[in-house]
Amino acid sequence: MKYLVFGIIFILFQSDYDTLMPWKPDEKLEWSNFQGEPPGNPGFMRAVTHSIVTVRHVSFEDDIPCFKVFCEFDRSKSWTLTNEKSDLEHEQLHFDISELYARMIRKKMDSLMIIKEKRVEVYRQLARDLLAKKNMRQKEYDQQAYASLDKQNEWIHKITTELKNLEKYEFIDQE
Numbered sequence: 001m002k003y004l005v006f007g008i009i010f011i012l013f014q015s016d017y018d019t020l021m022p023w024k025p026d027e028k029l030e031w032s033n034f035q036g037e038p039p040g041n042p043g044f045m046r047a048v049t050h051s052i053v054t055v056r057h058v059s060f061e062d063d064i065p066c067f068k069v070f071c072e073f074d075r076s077k078s079w080t081l082t083n084e085k086s087d088l089e090h091e092q093l094h095f096d097i098s099e100l101y102a103r104m105i106r107k108k109m110d111s112l113m114i115i116k117e118k119r120v121e122v123y124r125q126l127a128r129d130l131l132a133k134k135n136m137r138q139k140e141y142d143q144q145a146y147a148s149l150d151k152q153n154e155w156i157h158k159i160t161t162e163l164k165n166l167e168k169y170e171f172i173d174q175e
Contacts, residue, residue, distance in 0.1 A: 050077035
């Protein structure tokens with residue numbers, strides 16, 4: 001019986017892991033990554049990217065909290081009704097915007113660590129504030145670029161530049 005319970009838990013964790021794809025600079029989304037079921041009435045939407053920024057408290061070093069910040073694409077919640085290249089570029093930029101805000105969180109948390117901030121809540125509030133801004137930026141992006149290739153290209157340039165400026169804060173898994 002112990003083995004069965006362990007097997008079920010392992011399958012659940014493995015299943016969750018299999019649906020999440022970390023953001024990587026040299027890997028772009030493909031339509032095959034979009035494995036979720038579209039809603040019954042998607043309205044005007046042709047595809048949806050479900051990207052997640054996770055902030056995880058992992059340890060303390062000299063009473064200073066240390067966090068890991070991940071940006072991942074959830075295959076099981078992302079869906080598509082199209083195979084158009086321009087739509088895929090649009091969805092990729094949603095993922096890139098999430099990575100941009102993950103980098104911003106890492107940068108701000110590094111600043112708090114430098115000044116030796118010890119209150120976990122200060123770090124958590126910083127993350128909440130930036131995640132709220134990320135959500136607003138995602139909406140702004142859709143409003144401006146959803147039906148305009150010119151605006152789409154402007155956003156690609158803008159977000160690519162911002163990612164480059166924060167390249168130092170790209171997550172590198174060291175485990």
